[in-house]
C-alpha cells in the first residue's frame with residue numbers, strides 16, 4: 001500500500017510530507033488505461049491531492065482538485081479524503097508526448113498554462129471553500145507550490161514526479177512537500193533555499209531507495225517522524241449514490257430520461273457502469 005510519511009525538523013519550524021504513491025498511481029493507470037504522459041499528469045495530481053487529503057482534520061472532510069490549462073489533456077480531477085482514499089480522472093487517457101531536449105514526459109505541454117488550478121475543500125460545514133490560482137507551468141508541482149503560497153499562505157518546496165516504465169507500468173511515483181511554518185527563522189529559510197537548489201527529483205529518489213527516513217535525515221539531520229499514513233486509489237461510488245445524483249436533476253430532465261427504456265451512467269473515477277430501469281424509479285414516481 002502507498003504511504004505518506006509526515007515528519008518535522010529544524011525545531012518544528014519545518015513540516016515534511018513524503019508520499020510514496022507508486023501503487024496508488026499504478027492502480028489509477030490500470031483503472032483508466034493511461035498512456036505515459038496522461039499517467040504522469042494524473043499521477044502527479046493524485047499524489048499531491050493525497051497529501052492534501054491527510055492534511056485535513058475532520059474524519060469526513062474531502063478536498064477536490066481540478067486543473068485545466070487549455071491543453072490536450074483537458075481537465076484533470078482528483079478527490080482525496082482525510083483517511084487517505086484518493087480517486088481521479090483526466091480528459092484524455094491516451095497522451096504520450098515527450099520533450100525533445102530532455103526526453104522527459106511533457107506534462108506541462110499537455111496540461112497547458114491557459115487556465116487554473118482550483119481546490120475545493122468540503123469541511124462538512126454549511127459552505128464549501130473554493131480557491132483558485134492561475135497555472136504557472138502546468139508541470140503540476142510548480143502549480144501546487146504557487147497555490148499553497150498564494151491561496152493558503154503556506155510557503156512550501158513542492159516536488160512531485162512519476163516515472164513510467166517501457167511497458168507503461170509505473171516505475172516510481174510520489175511527492176515531497178516541505179512546508180515552512182509561520183515561526184520559521186531567517187536561518188531556516190536560508191537552509192531551505194540552499195536545499196531546494198540541490199534537491200534531486202523525488203521520482204528518482206523513490207526509484208532508487210526505500211529507506212525514506214534515512215533520506216529525510218540526510219535532508220534534515222534532526223528529522224523526526226510523526227506519523228505514517230496509508231493512501232490508496234479507490235472509488236466509493238455506488239448505484240444508490242448515482243440514483244441520488246439523478247434525483248437532484250430538474251424534474252423535466254428526469255422525465256426526459258424516463259422516456260428511455262434504461263439509463264446508463266458511467267463513473268468517471270472507476271469506469272464502472274450502472275444501469276437504471278423504470279423499476280428503479282417506481283418508488284419515487286409514486
Ligand SMILES: [Zn+2]
Pocket residue numbers: 235236237238267268269270271272
Ligand atoms: Zn466509481
